[in-house]
Amino acid sequence: MRAKDIMSxxxxxxxxxxxxxxxxxxxxxxxxxALPVVDTADRLVGMVSESDLLWHRVPADPAAHVRRLPDTGPGNRPETVGEVMTPDPVTTRPGADVAEVAERMLEHDVRSMPVVEDGGVVGIVSRRDLLRVMVRGDDVLSAELQHRLDQYAGGHRWTATVEGGVVHVTGGFDDDAERGIVVVLARTVPGxxxxxxxATHPD
Incomplete structure (x- = not known):
């Protein structure tokens, strides 16, 4: 599954x-x-999140709401998105594997990631999107992988089971190349x- 399959x-x-x-x-x-920030040519220049917008808007003093704060003068509080956005945001591409997208989001601790193609934003993937496709039961994963294996083989050559998110495939392989293909197929199943x-071979 690719980013383009789950992006908004x-x-x-x-x-x-x-x-x-x-x-x-x-x-x-x-x-x-969060929102992608784009210039007049619709090129991505940043990301602005809920926390970015709240920054400088929440009083540092917990008791500030019960007393009048001194006038700090104009211009000290950011007024535009460009002042609070995160520049050079982490992005992904439409053809990126969902597992790769999840890894990058966790690595960079972001809650959403723009999907960019030719410099333009074509979609966005959130953690909620990833949860929907990746946090699934072993039975669902087994069924999806079995379907992919049967489609590839043109019939039932291998049996797939999943325990705790770990795939186990039984059955013979013609060679190591075929075994590698099955491994790749298994890894493309989100979750x-x-x-x-x-690495077994038929007698």
Missing amino acids: SPVHTVRPTATVESAAELITAKAVT VAAVDIA
């Missing part, structure tokens, strides 16, 4: 010159956690954590 599209975007308030309204209205296949 079209994508809600915002300009760097947009106000923090308008971006917050868009995030709330569309029930998303598979590891693959354990014996």
Whole structure:
């Protein structure tokens, strides 16, 4: 499964010159956690998240809401998306494997990732999207992998079982190349954590 199979599209975007308030309204209205920031040519220049928009908007002093804060003067609080966004965001491509997308999101600790093609944003993948396809029961994983193996072989040559996210495939292989293909097929099933296949050959 690829990023293009689970991404949301079209994508809600915002300009760097947009106000923090308008971006917050868009995030709330569309029930998303972050927005890609694009320039006038629709090229990705950053990401702005809920936490970015809240930054400098929450009083540091817990008691600040019960007393009048001194006037700090104009210009000290960010007003535009460009001032609070994260530049050079982590991205992925439409053809990236879902497991690769999940790994990058966890590695960089981001909750959503723009899908970029030719410099433009064509979709966005969130952790919720990944949870929907990757956190599944062993029986579901076994059934999906068995279907893929049967399609590849043109019949039932191998039996796939999954325990704790680990794939076990029984049956003979003509050679190591065929065994490698089965390993690749197993790894393309979202939710598979590891693959354990014996290098057996038919007598």
